[in-house]
Amino acid sequence: MNKVVSQIKLKQIVGSLKKEKKKIAFTCGCFDLLHIRHTRSLQEAKSHGDVLIVGVNSDSSVKKIKGKCRPIVHEDERAEIIASLGCVDYVTIFSESTPEKLITILKPDVHVKAGYDPTQLPEASIVQSYGGKVVVAKEVSG
Numbered sequence: 001m002n003k004v005v006s007q008i009k010l011k012q013i014v015g016s017l018k019k020e021k022k023k024i025a026f027t028c029g030c031f032d033l034l035h036i037r038h039t040r041s042l043q044e045a046k047s048h049g050d051v052l053i054v055g056v057n058s059d060s061s062v063k064k065i066k067g068k069c070r071p072i073v074h075e076d077e078r079a080e081i082i083a084s085l086g087c088v089d090y091v092t093i094f095s096e097s098t099p100e101k102l103i104t105i106l107k108p109d110v111h112v113k114a115g116y117d118p119t120q121l122p123e124a125s126i127v128q129s130y131g132g133k134v135v136v137a138k139e140v141s142g
Helices: 007-019 036-046 059-066 075-083 100-106 124-129
Strands: 024-029 051-057 090-094 110-114 133-137
Touching (some): 007 024, 007 090, 007 100, 024 036, 024 100, 036 051, 036 110, 036 133, 051 059, 051 075, 075 090, 090 100, 124 133
Parallel strands (some): 024 051, 024 110, 051 090, 110 133
């Protein structure tokens, strides 16, 4: 099974999973240089749901966020690397700087984000508008 799927396909998958009463956890990031903070926050994100979906920023959005010298690793490779982790069920690439549009499409039960104050997340109000929950993952030192 290919875990890296388009947003359209993922919307269909999420619809089926919700009919099965599966709890959907979502998180996202650039994941340009994968490190222990990423893997630990992904594992924690998975603990908040039956299924973990990860949104990976596209190359163009990483450039906007991190600067013109980034990304180092191409979006397709970053998505495949994230998909290879056992805690991750599905991965999709999104081109916006924030995941608001993707969250609106998928409506995950839980949105997990590391290192942020939930009141500062632009997508928090969207998650809360449909009854979803925003969880801030524990900060990993180092």
